[in-house]
Amino acid sequence: MRLQKYIALSGVASRRKAEELIQAGRVKVNDVTISEMGVNINPDVDHVTVDNKPIRVEDKKIYIMLHKPEGYVTTVTDQFNRPTVIDLIQDIQERIYPVGRLDYDTSGLLLMTNDGDLTYQLTHPKHEISKTYITTVKGQLNEKEQNRFKCGIDIGGYTTAPAELEVLKVDRSFSTIKVIIREGKNRQIRKMFDVLNHPVITLKRIAMGNLDIAQLPKGKWRHLSPEEVAYLKLL
Structure with a gap:
């Protein structure tokens, strides 16, 4: 099994983040630091550590939907000691991590799991999963600005889809707008409206694909149903 896949399946991080951990020299196999991709391991024999802590594959898969409030970072830990989304999850013994991220000042639907394969699938650009947001922006968009937003905007070396x-x-003074995108660049929606000179005042993700947070209060979480998990795995 590829080392980064093993790390993801252990619930430590997503596969993409696992690759970053390896490149940073934070992963050891049988007490030997690994810093390059492509290493295969035998899960039944090899001893793997991350930051010198032993890891193992989690047999029990956890799938959670969280209604993230503003003021929380979408990470497992934070170097500045800010509240993290993990602080909102209680009574879960397994190590879980966020699927993708929401900005510190953005609220709404966030999935969390220890299923590395599903995380990789949901965050890979080729799958183009729709993400629906409700945003309040300053001012009113004219027809030209709306069409420009829909067609794609250069947000600094990258043109959005x-x-x-x-x-x-x-x-x-303000407009309330529903936005649907199928990519997830860092602070993408905020940057798009900034280019149009209509800065975002509030931003909330209300849905990913067919999953929505209509009945989930802010700051609360719930397990996904088997049907919802199956739906995500078919995306």
Whole structure:
């Protein structure tokens, strides 16, 4: 088994993050530091540590939906001691981690699991899973700005893919807008509206694919149903 897959299956991190841990020299196999990709291990024989802590594959898979509040970082730990989304999850003994991320100031739907294969699938760009957001922005978008947003915007060396945009409500100073994207660059929606000179005031992810948080209060979490897990694995 590839080392990064083993790390992901252990619940320590996603496969992509596992590769970063390896490249940083934080992973050892049989007390030998590994810093290159492509290493295969025998899970029944080899001893693997991350930051000198032994890891093993988690047999019990956990799938959680969290309604993330603003003011939490989407990481397992934080070097600045800010609250993390892990602080909101109680009574779970298995090590879990976020699938993707939401910005510190963004609220809404966040999936968490210890299933490295599913995490890899859901975060890989080729799968293009739709993500639906409700945002409040400053000012009112004219038709030209709306079309520019939908067609793709250069946000600094990267042009976003086509997106969906629907203006839900406008008043003198602000607009409430529904946005659907199928990619997830860092602070992408905020950067897109910044380019249009309509800075984001609030941003909330309400759905990923067919999963939504309509009945889940902010700061609360629940296990996904078997049907929801099966749906995600078919995406």
